[in-house]
Amino acid sequence: MSKLPRSRKSRTATKAGELCPPPQSHTPAKEPDFFDQPATDHLYFLDPVKTKQKLTECQDQVEKLRRELRNARDRERRQKKTVQCLLDDLRDKNMLSEELQQKLDFYSDLPVKLLKTDHAFTSKQREFALTLHLHGPKAYKYLREQMKIPLPHPHTLLKWLQTVDAKPGLNTSLLDLLQRKSLEDHHRFGQVCLMLDGMSIRKQILRRSWSCMPWRLYMSAVLRLCVSPWMVTYPT
Template identity: 50%
Template structure:
C-alpha cells in the first residue's frame, strides 16, 4: 500500500492522524477521500475498493478544470438521456475466474488510474525521458516523410509546371518538352556520369529556346544539367554527324 496520496493537491499521508480520520490508502495510489462512500467494500476485515470504481473527487485549480458545454437542444437532451448512469460499465474488467482470484483484480485496479503521479522523482524523470524519446522519434518520422514528399515532387513534369508558372517558358516550349517528362531528375544530379542522349537533347532544347529557364534549373534549383560549354560540344558533334 502507498504511504501517501498521489492526487493533485492532496497532502494525506499514512499516519495515526489520518487513520483516526478514517482515511485509507489503496493500490490506485490514491487515498479514500477521492472516492464516494459507496465505492468501498467494508464487508471484510480491510476496507477495499469495489471493482471498476472511478475516483471523481479532486481539488483541481480553476485553470486545470475542464469546461463542460451544456445545451438545451433536443439533440443534446436526447444524447444526454442515452448516456449510461454508471460510466464504469464501459470499463472492461478482467476475468478472475470461478476461484475469484483477487490478486489479479487488485493488479488491474492498480494500473487502471494512469493519471496519478508516479510515486518517486526517479519514476517521473523516467517517464519524462520516455516521452522525450517518443517525441524525437515522431519528429524524425515527420522529417523523413517531408523529404520523401519533396523527392516525389521533384520530377521533370513538376519542373516543367514550375517553369511555366514562373513564366520562364511559354506553353509552346512546355509542350515541346513534354516528351522528356519521364526523365528521372535524380539521375541528373549524379556528377561524373555520362549523360544519356535524352538528357542531352532535353538540355540542348531548353538552353536554346529557354535560356532563363535553363539557368534557373541549373543555378537556383541546382539540377545537374550540362555546362553551356558541354552543350556547345554536343551541338558541334551533332552538326558533324549531319554533314558527314
C-alpha cells in the first residue's frame, strides 16, 4: 500500500498558502431574483392567507345575520297568526261547518301563540277549545296533530267539563255566564235569547253522586251546551 504524501508544514509554505488567492469557480454567479426581494415600496399589499381568513369570518357573520332575520320573521308571522287563520284553513279543507264557523268567529282575534301549555289557559281559550272539540272533533284533531297547534289534550277537556254542573234541569252555570257577559259588555250581551229544545231521553246509570241526589239517576245520554254572543241554546 502506498503512503499518503505528507503536507508541508514549514513557515515558508504556510505563508505562501495564505498569500495565494482562493480558486475561482467556473459556474456563473446567480443573479438576484426580483420576486424574492421583499416589497418595500408597496407596503399596502394584502396577505392572501389573512384575506381568506377575513372573508371566512365575514361569510359566517352574514350567515348568522340571515338566520337571525329568518327567525325574527317567523316569530312575527306566528304572532300575527290568529284563530281566524286556523278557521280559514279548516274551511278550505271542508272540515268546518257554517254553524261552527259562526260560533267560533267570536274567538277570531285570539292569538294562537297564547295557546302554549307553559301557562294556565284563560277562560276564553277554554271556551274556544271546548266549542271546537264539541262540534268539530276531526278539525280539533287535525289542528292538534297535523298543524301542531298547542291545543289542550282531550283528556284535559274532560277534566274541565267535570267542573260543569250537568245535573238534570236548567243549567244555572249558563245563566251565571250570561250575567257575567252582560256586566262585561252590556251593549253586546244586554239582550239575549234563551231557547229550549227537546231530545229523546234514554235510561242511563250514573256512578257519581252529587249533593242531595241519589246514586241511580236517569240522565240524558247527550248533553249539548252552545254559547254564542247573541244566542244561547240548551237542549233538555
